[in-house]
Amino acid sequence: MTRPLQPPVRRDPLRRTPRMTLPPAQRGxxxxxxxxxxxxxxxxxxxxxxxxxxxxxxxxxxxxxxxxxxxxxxxxxxxxxxxxxxxxxxxxxxxxxxxxxxxxxxxxxxxxxxxxxxxxxxxxxxxxxxxxxxxxxxxxxxxxxxxxxxxxxxxxxxxxxxxxxxxMSSDPRYRKVLVTDGKSATGQALARALVEAGAERVWLGCAEPWKRAPGLEALSALPQVTPVELDLGDEGSVRELAARIGGKVDILLSNAEYLRGGGIESPRGTLNARSEMDLHYFGLLRLAQAFAPALRARAADGVAHACAWVNVLSVYALANYPPQGTYSASMAAALSLAQGLRAQLRAGGIRVLNVFPGPIDHEWNQELPPPKLAPRALAAAVVAGLRDGVEDLYPGDVAQEWRERWRADPKVMEHELAMQGGMP
Structure with missing residues (x-):
């Protein structure tokens, strides 16, 4: 019978970190x-x-x-x-x-x-x-x-x-995780799910920590949870945090989101598009440049080695949703960057999990009709995806439907969204 996994012992800082070796990868x-x-x-x-x-x-x-x-x-x-x-x-x-x-x-x-x-x-x-x-x-x-x-x-x-x-998986048990946005309902649900899955420590990124966020104080009271200052729009903030904890993070979970609604013709379309692209695309790029090298370097560091990078994107990255046209475009750019990041991190034995939820049930989606994905359901799906070692995850009914329609014929789906005014 399988023996229960024991908590990893503290590593001797004077010993050289083992380098990752990969299994044979030649396939037709x-x-x-x-x-x-x-x-x-x-x-x-x-x-x-x-x-x-x-x-x-x-x-x-x-x-x-x-x-x-x-x-x-x-x-x-x-x-x-x-x-x-x-x-x-x-x-x-x-x-x-x-x-x-x-x-x-x-x-x-x-x-x-x-x-x-x-x-x-x-x-x-x-x-x-x-x-x-x-x-x-x-x-x-x-x-x-x-x-x-x-x-x-x-x-x-x-x-x-x-x-x-x-x-063959990225089980969070006994691992240390950074959740980049700890103020959102999604980030807090992810943190709780990771703690319940056995994570040793969860760092919660907080931009503008002087602003109190509902639920953050109660979550921070958990012994496994530590809030940290992190603003993905500020390269200095990202690099400062990477210098502090970058060598300890085993799983990085990028979940920051900027969603204000409105199509391309919206009066604030340019301003929203700039903010969306700065957070979704350039924020991910800043994270990758600051944290990815240390993550790769620790891919063989004991039983709880660094193992995964998770990007919470949107199913709108697959096909543009016209009522949120600029948001969809920024997610498509982030997806392209995440695929490039996957190719680079794979060479170091680190998995990249891209998550494509449909509309999430939070305040910026309150005008959308159901079905909407509850943050706790998204968090449970992410933990299951880490344990299953998958690369792409489509949690929720809307995401599953979009995936099937997009796979059947992307051009047909584009026309359907345009003809229906973008309604899923």
Whole structure:
């Protein structure tokens, strides 16, 4: 059985911080379909459109009928463990530092046999006992490549503390987190959810701390929560905080938002657009320049190493929402920057999670009709996304609908929004 994770011991400051080594990342282009599904926490395999044969490993043509009409389809993942072994030696630096490593072969109920990493609580297969039933998940490893994990069918005690599973996730337990906007309802909900998930410390960024924010005093009374001065519009403020705590942050959560409403033709459109771009795009850029180097440097620093960067964006980043045209444009710019940040941090073993909520239920969205996403629901989704090791998250009904419409045809969605006056 998996042993419970113990709080990390205080690191000797005189010892050199270990450098991150990455797992092998070479994959063919056809396998990127599995990576795209794993980035959202889905397990997908190719299915032949002609003979319905499920394929593994990914390939260009069906193994049964040679058809090239292969489409990615989500799978249930249940199957039987056929064989397993524990690797005690590896020539690869990444696995050599993490031995022993358990792997196995699973025959999926869908048909194919797959190679998997095995959770420590999965029983060995074969006689005299019954065959071990498992559920297979697709995850992204530290290099961003898709891998398959086999877990027990039922939840086990301390399941999330398994070393292999933690390698494929960014569990907040025993980690230190910076939430950049602690005054908003969203930021405070995120802080509470992180504390409940076992975070050792949560720093709450507060611009203009002399302004009292509802709920902040009660939240600051929690022993794990520490308010800090942070103004993403001020490069000096960002760099000063990075100098103080940048070497301690394990998860950075960028959630600052400027939303005043109004389309491009609004009388205050230019002023709002400048403020939105300065916070959403340039604020993220200031954060990246100040905090990203230290985050990368600590990606292998013990069991609670630096692991993730979270950007709370908006589903309007995918397609412009005309009643909030400049806000949508600033979120689209922030998304482009976040994708570039992901590519750079991935080389250091740090995950970037982009979150695309629909309208959040706060004062600046009070005129919008429901459904709106409650801050606590957004916070719960972010914590779950960190534990699942995903890259893209669409919490809430509106976000899920927008994602499906955008994937079906972005141009059709653009015309729909224009014709309907932008109403979701």
């Amino acid at each position: 282009r056809v396998a990127l379909g599995m990576a795209a599904a794993a980035a959202e926490g889905r397990f997908a395999l190719q299915v032949c459109a002609d003979c319905a044969r499920v394929q593994y490993p990914p390939r260009e043509a069906c193994v049964a009928c040679s058809s090239s009409r292969l489409a990615w389809r989500e799978q249930g993942g249940e199957g039987v463990l056929l064989a397993n072994t524990r690797l005690a030696h590896s020539n690869d630096p990444y696995f050599r530092e993490r031995l022993p490593w358990r792997v196995g072969m699973v025959r999926l109920d869908a048909g194919p046999c797959v190679m998997v990493h095995l959770h420590g609580d999965v029983a060995d297969p074969g006689p005299p006992g019954p065959a071990s039933r498992v559920r297979v998940l697709a995850r992204l490893d530290r290099a961003g490549a898709p891998v398959l994990l086999a877990l027990p069918l039922e939840e086990t005690p301390h399941m999330h503390d398994d070393p292999m599973l933690r390698e």
